[in-house]
Amino acid sequence: MERKPYPSDVSDEGIIEPYEKSELIQDMRDQYQRIGRVVLRLFGKGTKMKTHDYQTFASEYASFGIDGTQYLAFRDVPKLIRKHVSGTHSLDYGCGAGRSTRLLKSLGLDTVGVDISNDMLQQAKLKDTNGLYRSIKSGELPFDNESFDLVFSSFVFLEMSSLAEIEKVLKEFRRVLKPNGICIFITSSEPGYKGDWVSLSFDFPENKRELRTGDTVKLLIRGTNIILYDYYWTHKDFVEVFGRSGLHMQELHQPIGLETDQIKWKDEAHSPPMSLYVLKKAASA
Numbered sequence: 001m002e003r004k005p006y007p008s009d010v011s012d013e014g015i016i017e018p019y020e021k022s023e024l025i026q027d028m029r030d031q032y033q034r035i036g037r038v039v040l041r042l043f044g045k046g047t048k049m050k051t052h053d054y055q056t057f058a059s060e061y062a063s064f065g066i067d068g069t070q071y072l073a074f075r076d077v078p079k080l081i082r083k084h085v086s087g088t089h090s091l092d093y094g095c096g097a098g099r100s101t102r103l104l105k106s107l108g109l110d111t112v113g114v115d116i117s118n119d120m121l122q123q124a125k126l127k128d129t130n131g132l133y134r135s136i137k138s139g140e141l142p143f144d145n146e147s148f149d150l151v152f153s154s155f156v157f158l159e160m161s162s163l164a165e166i167e168k169v170l171k172e173f174r175r176v177l178k179p180n181g182i183c184i185f186i187t188s189s190e191p192g193y194k195g196d197w198v199s200l201s202f203d204f205p206e207n208k209r210e211l212r213t214g215d216t217v218k219l220l221i222r223g224t225n226i227i228l229y230d231y232y233w234t235h236k237d238f239v240e241v242f243g244r245s246g247l248h249m250q251e252l253h254q255p256i257g258l259e260t261d262q263i264k265w266k267d268e269a270h271s272p273p274m275s276l277y278v279l280k281k282a283a284s285a
């Protein structure tokens with residue numbers, strides 16, 4: 001917006017339409033308010049921060065296997081699938097560099113991976129040249145109603161900045177699930193943000209506070225320089241969103257590290273870093 005000349009804007013010809021004092025004060029107030037709104041948008045309350053920089057880290061992510069603490073996330077997935085899923089059509093929502101998609105395929109599931117990050121999808125295609133991977137917008141699936149026996153999603157909801165977004169995505173899962181279809185998703189558990197884990201560290205001064213719904217939590221992937229920020233959602237948050245999305249919780253599985261895993265567990269030995277939710281379509285929705 002073009003500002004009027006201040007009284008000090010004196011040209012050789014004199015002052016051009018100077019401000020009245022009150023007008024000047026009002027204009028300065030407007031300017032400060034505008035600057036304030038921009039600062040607030042960039043740094044303050046309501047800011048949706050970029051939690052994961054996949055443009056920079058996609059190839060490093062692609063090198064991650066299913067080991068360390070992450071091994072625990074996936075260890076019991078085959079058992080859960082055998083127990084709950086009939087049929088082989090599966091969708092991996094937020095497939096990233098395809099680690100989870102390749103796991104599902106290795107279990108005999110006919111799987112398509114979708115993601116909002118083209119950098120991650122590029123890595124997935126490099127590792128699985130015949131695989132099916134598609135770019136999507138969040139919560140918008142290019143599939144017909146009732147297409148899948150399983151919708152799987154690992155470590156994606158902790159990147160969503162609002163419960164409304166999670167609800168939108170879960171409603172879309174419900175739409176593409178067959179009538180007896182199952183959704184399994186993996187996310188950090190509440191104790192997951194407090195523990196000392198083999199592959200993850202949350203030991204930052206910023207995290208030394210009582211976490212509340214929607215807070216961001218800083219974490220380091222051990223053995224790398226990758227710092228991430230997760231959104232913190234409680235079990236209660238998830239259960240409420242399931243209800244609004246027409247999904248019913250069949251099982252909550254929280255894996256603990258075992259001696260037979262042959263990994264020198266830290267807190268994993270007694271506390272579950274992740275939650276695996278098994279959902280099906282609610283009868284009445």
Ligand SMILES: C[S@@+](CC[C@H](N)C(=O)[O-])C[C@H]1O[C@@H](n2cnc3c(N)ncnc32)[C@H](O)[C@@H]1O
Pocket residue numbers: 054093094095096097098099100114115116117120137138139153154155156159160
């Ligand atoms: C931590 S990675 C996990 C990738 C893979 N599922 C795995 O376990 O290795 C999270 C992925 O979710 C994707 N993602 C984040 N928000 C998403 C959303 N709203 N819809 C779809 N994908 C999303 C990111 O682009 C990223 O590739």
